Each structure stands twice: as structure tokens, then as C-alpha cells.
Amino acid sequence: MIDVRHFDSLGGANHGWLDAKHHFSFASYHDPKRMGWGALRVWNDDTIAPGTGFPPHPHADMEIITYVREGAITHEDSLGNKGRTEAGDVQVMSAGTGIRHAEYNAEPGTTRIFQIWIIPDGERKAPSWGTRPFPKGERSGRFVTLASGVEGDGDALPIRTDARVLGASVKAGETVEYTLAPGRYAYLVPATGHVEVNGVALNARDGAAIRDEATLRITASEDAELVLVDTVA
Structure with missing residues (x-):
């Protein structure tokens, strides 16, 4: 099953400084x-x-992953962490028992991000934050x-949930494949391209909610940058 959620069907709000979908x-x-x-969840x-x-602002009990698509995001939090994450790279915040953080675009140009929230599993733990480049x-x-x-x-940033x-x-013209284990849910968004x-068309920033598909065959008709979440039901 592949349920396409076209970009123009998404909810959202434009706050002037922030255009959120x-x-x-x-x-x-x-x-x-x-x-x-x-x-x-998000x-x-x-x-x-x-x-x-x-x-x-505060958060608790959530795994928050920020994928930077353009520009950079600068992070500060109540643990004293500070860092800048550039386009193509990723930061992760495990909100755990509670944390306050700020995220700013300190750049001269626009910053575009995907912010992804996944519900944690297991015991509540102290919050943490990390970032790393992924060429x-x-x-x-x-x-x-x-x-x-x-x-x-291995080298992936750690999150506290059964998800990737x-x-x-x-x-x-290229095709990539991904094997989705039985009972898993996937959500795929082309950042570009x-x-x-599996024969279902996706434009840039459309979402595809996927389950009961053993293998995902993803073929690009133009250069594309893909982000995929694989998680438990």
C-alpha cells in the first residue's frame, strides 16, 4: 500500500518568518x-x-530529527549544547525527561529543513543532542x-526508538531499492526531484505512506534527494 500525500494537500501556516507545511x-x-x-508522529x-x-521552548518524550535541506540551522539548548548543521547533514535531539532548545537561521539566506518527530520507546532517560555531517x-x-x-x-546518530x-x-534514470521488513511502516519524501x-509517482516534497510492500524500488526521472523513515507500526 502506497498512499501519496501531495505537497499541495498538506496543512500548514505562514507566519512570515516561518512557512511551515x-x-x-x-x-x-x-x-x-x-x-x-x-x-x-510529525x-x-x-x-x-x-x-x-x-x-x-520545551520538549519531552520525543525523538526529534532535523534534516537540513538548504542553508543551515544553529542549535542551542538547556544542556549547554551549541552547534550548526549545514545542508545535507542531520541533527538529533532526544528530548527524554525534558529539555529547552532554540533553533535559528543565522545565515544570510533562507534555510529549509525537514523536522521529523518519532515517538520513543522504552525507559525515559536524560535528554541528549548530537549532529554530524553526511557527505x-x-x-x-x-x-x-x-x-x-x-x-x-554503526555510524548513524542514535535515537531511542525502533526506527531508522x-x-x-x-x-x-537510476533506481535504488530498500527492503521493508514485515509489519514495518515507511514514509518517503523526495526533498528534490x-x-x-513501485510505479507510483512522487514530486518534490510529496509524501508517501507505505506499508505491506516488501521491496521499495525507487526510480528517479530527474536527479532526486530522498529522505525515508522506517519505523514500527
Whole structure:
């Protein structure tokens, strides 16, 4: 099953400094048919104006992954962490028992991000934050795991949930495959480009909610940058 959620059907709000689109119910946007997908609760497509951002605010009990598509995001939190994450790279915040953080676009140009929230599993723990670069060359023509709570995923940023966040860069005419284990849920968004997933067309920033598909065959008709979440039901 592949359920396409076209970009122009997404909820959202334009606050001037922030133009936010929501793949799932979030803030003032509520759709009972779009409350999440498996343990994936939030996928926001945010465009942030230069010199603006999210002031300090609290979170708890959520795994928050930020994939930077353009520009850079600068993070500060109540643990004293500070860092800047550039386009193509990823940061992870395990909100755990509670944390306050701020996210700013300190760049001269627009920053665009995907912010992904996944419900944690297991025991509540102290909050944590981390970031790392993922050179696009490493994921050319294949999926690379960017963040994971699955044992054995090595260099991926750790998250506290049975899920993976993956990225791939696919050139026009190329195909990449991903095996989805039985009972798992996947959500795929092309950050750029146009692709077909098992014959179903996706434009840039469309979402595809996927289950009961053993193998995902993703063919690009133009150069594409893909982000995929694989999670429990």
C-alpha cells in the first residue's frame, strides 16, 4: 500500500518568518486521518527566513530529527549544547525527561529543513543532542542510515526508538531499492526531484505512506534527494 500525500494537500501556516507545511496533524492543523504513521508522529517542511528562528521552548518524550535541506540551522539548548548543521547533514535531539532548545537561521539566506518527530520507546532517560555531517557522495545511488535506534547501525546518530531515518541521492534514470521488513511502516519524501516508488509517482516534497510492500524500488526521472523513515507500526 502506497498512499501519496501531495505537497499541495498538506496543512500548514505562514507566519512570515516561518512557512511551515505539515504532513501530519500539528499545532493548529488537525486532520484525524493524518495523526501519524506508525511511530512517526510529525514531519514538518519548514522554510525559515534569514536571521529568524524558533526561540527557546520545551520538549519531552520525543525523538526529534532535523534534516537540513538548504542553508543551515544553529542549535542551542538547556544542556549547554551549541552547534550548526549545514545542508545535507542531520541533527538529533532526544528530548527524554525534558529539555529547552532554540533553533535559528543565522545565515544570510533562507534555510529549509525537514523536522521529523518519532515517538520513543522504552525507559525515559536524560535528554541528549548530537549532529554530524553526511557527505552526499556517501549516499549516491544508495540509502545511508542517518539516525537509528536499531542495533548494528554503526555510524548513524542514535535515537531511542525502533526506527531508522535514511537518505539517498539518486541520479536521473537510476533506481535504488530498500527492503521493508514485515509489519514495518515507511514514509518517503523526495526533498528534490521526481521519482516513482513501485510505479507510483512522487514530486518534490510529496509524501508517501507505505506499508505491506516488501521491496521499495525507487526510480528517479530527474536527479532526486530522498529522505525515508522506517519505523514500527
